[in-house]
Amino acid sequence: MYNTGNLVKELTQKHGRKRESLIPILQGIVEKHNYLTDEAMVEVAKELEISAAEVYGTASFYTFLDTQPRGKYVIRVCKTITCSMKGKNDIVHTIEDMLKIRVGETTSDRMFTLLETNCIGWCHKAPAMLINEIPYTELTPEKVVEILKSYLKK
Amino acid sequence: MTKQGLNKVDLIFEQVDAKEVLKKANEMTGEEIIKQILESGLKGRGGAGFPTGLKWKYTAAEKDPEKYIVCNADEGEPGTFKDREILDRVSYKVYAGMAIAGMAIGARQGIVYLRGEYKFLLPKLLKELDAFHKLLKELGLDFTISYRLGSGAYICGEESALFESIQGERGEPRNKPPYPTSSGVFFKPTSINNVETLVTAVMIIHHGAEVYNQLGTKDSRGSKVFSVSGDTPTPGIFELELGMTVQQFVNEFGDGDTKAVQVGGASGFCVPRKKFTETIIGFEGVPTGGSMKLFNSSRSMYNVLHNYLDFFAEESCGQCTPCRVGCQQLLKGIEKVKKGEVKSTYLNELVKLADTMKMASKCGLGQSVGNAFKSIVENFREEIIY
Ligand SMILES: Cc1cc2nc3c(=O)[nH]c(=O)nc-3n(C[C@H](O)[C@H](O)[C@H](O)COP(=O)(O)O)c2cc1C
Ligand code: SF4
Ligand code: FES
Numbered sequence: 001m002y003n004t005g006n007l008v009k010e011l012t013q014k015h016g017r018k019r020e021s022l023i024p025i026l027q028g029i030v031e032k033h034n035y036l037t038d039e040a041m042v043e044v045a046k047e048l049e050i051s052a053a054e055v056y057g058t059a060s061f062y063t064f065l066d067t068q069p070r071g072k073y074v075i076r077v078c079k080t081i082t083c084s085m086k087g088k089n090d091i092v093h094t095i096e097d098m099l100k101i102r103v104g105e106t107t108s109d110r111m112f113t114l115l116e117t118n119c120i121g122w123c124h125k126a127p128a129m130l131i132n133e134i135p136y137t138e139l140t141p142e143k144v145v146e147i148l149k150s151y152l153k154k
Numbered sequence: 155m156t157k158q159g160l161n162k163v164d165l166i167f168e169q170v171d172a173k174e175v176l177k178k179a180n181e182m183t184g185e186e187i188i189k190q191i192l193e194s195g196l197k198g199r200g201g202a203g204f205p206t207g208l209k210w211k212y213t214a215a216e217k218d219p220e221k222y223i224v225c226n227a228d229e230g231e232p233g234t235f236k237d238r239e240i241l242d243r244v245s246y247k248v249y250a251g252m253a254i255a256g257m258a259i260g261a262r263q264g265i266v267y268l269r270g271e272y273k274f275l276l277p278k279l280l281k282e283l284d285a286f287h288k289l290l291k292e293l294g295l296d297f298t299i300s301y302r303l304g305s306g307a308y309i310c311g312e313e314s315a316l317f318e319s320i321q322g323e324r325g326e327p328r329n330k331p332p333y334p335t336s337s338g339v340f341f342k343p344t345s346i347n348n349v350e351t352l353v354t355a356v357m358i359i360h361h362g363a364e365v366y367n368q369l370g371t372k373d374s375r376g377s378k379v380f381s382v383s384g385d386t387p388t389p390g391i392f393e394l395e396l397g398m399t400v401q402q403f404v405n406e407f408g409d410g411d412t413k414a415v416q417v418g419g420a421s422g423f424c425v426p427r428k429k430f431t432e433t434i435i436g437f438e439g440v441p442t443g444g445s446m447k448l449f450n451s452s453r454s455m456y457n458v459l460h461n462y463l464d465f466f467a468e469e470s471c472g473q474c475t476p477c478r479v480g481c482q483q484l485l486k487g488i489e490k491v492k493k494g495e496v497k498s499t500y501l502n503e504l505v506k507l508a509d510t511m512k513m514a515s516k517c518g519l520g521q522s523v524g525n526a527f528k529s530i531v532e533n534f535r536e537e538i539i540y
Contacts, residue, residue, distance in 0.1 A: 020340075022322035027270075027303060061324035061471075063306035064270045080232045081420075081461045082383045082447060118308060118465055119232040120271045123447075124382065124389035133273040 195375030251352025374436030477520025
C-alpha cells in the first residue's frame with residue numbers, strides 16, 4: 001500500500017485527460033511506486049472519467065503495469081531461449097539464494113521482487129536481466145552477486 | 155555478392171548529414187520520393203516484408219488531412235536487438251526517415267512506439283529528438299515526433315495492437331481490413347514502419363534507388379541488419395547484403411558444429427543442417443526481421459521448441475480461440491509426447507492443430523506459431539519424442 005498524494009493530479013496535468021493518456025499515467029505511477037493499487041486505479045478512473053473496470057482491464061493486459069505489490073527494485077531475468085541456453089537458471093538460483101525469495105516473490109522488506117520475463121533484446125550478451133529499467137548483460141553468478149550488493153547499499 | 159563469402163555493408167550505421175538529406179527530400183515532390191522508394195524495391199524490415207513504397211503510396215492517396223507516421227520500435231521478437239542498436243547509434247536517421255515519410259504521405263505528426271524494455275534509452279533519445287526538431291525548424295519543415303512507451307507486451311509490435319496501445323487500450327489486434335493506410339492510429343490514415351525500414355529509406359534518398367538496387371536479389375533487394383545470437387563465437391549485429399544461403403551464413407557465424415539455425419525468431423523457421431545449402435535467407439526462402447539464432451549439437455531442439463511455445467502461450471493476447479487455446483495445447487501436447495503419455499503419432503494431430511491456427515487465427519501471432527512448430531517437429535522429430 002502507498003499513498004499517491006498529488007501524483008495522479010500531476011500526471012493528468014502532464015499527459016492530459018484523454019483516453020490515450022491512460023497508459024502514460026499508469027506508467028508514471030508504476031515508475032514511482034512500482035505497482036498499481038486498487039485505490040490508485042480508482043483515482044485515475046475518476047480523473048479520466050472512465051470506469052475503474054476500464055482502467056483495471058487495460059492495466060492487467062500489460063506485464064509491466066503490475067497490479068500486485070512489488071518491491072522497490074523489480075528484477076526481471078530473461079528466460080527466452082538464448083538466455084536459457086547461456087545459464088539463466090544459474091542466475092536465477094544465485095538471486096534466489098542471496099535474497100531468500102523464489103521467482104514471483106518479494107523480499108519481506110519490500111526491496112526486491114524477482115520475476116522472469118521474455119526476451120529483452122540483449123541475446124548477443126546473454127544471459128541478461130533488467131532491474132527496474134536498467135539492463136545488465138553477460139551475467140555470471142559472481143557478477144550478479146556484485147550487482148545485487150550495489151543495490152543493497154543504496 | 156560473391157559466391158563464397160558474405161558481403162558486409164555499411165548503410166544503416168553510416169553517418170550522413172541529416173540536413174542535406176532532408177533538403178534533398180524537400181526539393182522532391184511526395185510522388186518523387188515514393189517513386190524512389192518503389193524503385194529501390196525496399197520491403198518492410200519488421201518481418202512482414204510489405205513493399206514500403208506501396209505503403210506510402212496508399213497512405214498518400216488518402217484524403218483525410220490528419221495522417222500519421224508511426225515508427226515501430228517494439229522489437230519484441232526473440233533474438234532481435236538491431237532496432238535498439240540503430241536507435242542508440244543513429245536515432246537522427248530514424249527521425250529523418252519519419253520526416254521524409256511524412257513529406258511523402260502528407261503527415262505532420264510522427265509517433266515512435268518504443269518497447270518498455272528499452273526505457274533506459276529514452277532520456278538520450280529525447281535529447282537527440284530535441285536537436286532534430288530544431289533542425290526541422292531551421293529548414294522550415296512542419297513535422298513533430300513524440301514517443302510512446304510500451305509496457306511489456308510482445309503483441310503490441312503487431313501494428314493494429316500497437317495503435318490500440320497508443321490509444322490507451324488493451325493491445326488487442328483489430329480485424330483487417332481496414333488496413334492502417336486508411337485507418338491506423340486514432341483511426342486515421344497511418345504509415346507504420348519499422349525502425350530499420352525508415353533508416354533504409356533515408357539511405358535510398360541519399361544514395362539514389364539505383365545504387366541500393368544493385369545490392370541483393372530480385373525478391374530481396376538491398377542489405378539488412380542481422381541480430382546474431384546463440385552458439386556462435388561472434389554474436390552481435392551485422393549488416394549484410396541479402397541473398398546469402400544459410401550455409402554461407404553458418405560458414406561465417408557458426409561454431410563448426412551448427413545443427414540448426416532459427417531464422418526470424420520464435421515466429422520464424424528452423425532450418426536444419428541438411429537444408430543449409432538450398433535455403434536462401436530472404437523473401438524467396440526464409441524471411442527474417444533480422445533474428446538469427448544458431449544451435450549446435452549440444453542443444454535439445456525439444457527445449458528450443460518448448461521455450462518458444464511457452465513464449466507464445468504467455469504472449470497470446472487471448473482474444474481469439476484458435477490462438478489462445480492452440481498455444482496452450484501445442485505446449486501441453488509436446489510435454490505429453492515427451493513423457494510418453496501419448497503415442498508419438500499424436501505429433502501429427504498437433505501439426506494439424508498448428509495448420510488450423512494458421513488459417514483461423516486473427517493476427518500474425520497465432521498465424522505464425524506453426525512456422526517454428528512445424529519446422530522443428532518435422533526436422534527433429536526424434537528429439538521431440540525421445
Ligand atoms: C505478433 C507480432 C509482433 C510484431 N512485432 C513487431 C516489432 O516488434 N517490430 C516491427 O517493426 N514489426 C513487428 N511486427 C510487424 C508489424 O505488424 C508491421 O508489419 C511492421 O511494423 C510494419 O513495418 P515494416 O513494413 O517497415 O516492416 C509484428 C507483427 C506481429 C504479428
Ligand atoms: S492470433 Fe493470438 S495474439 Fe492474435 S488476436 Fe488472436 S489471440 Fe490475440
Ligand atoms: S533471449 Fe534473453 S535477451 Fe533475448
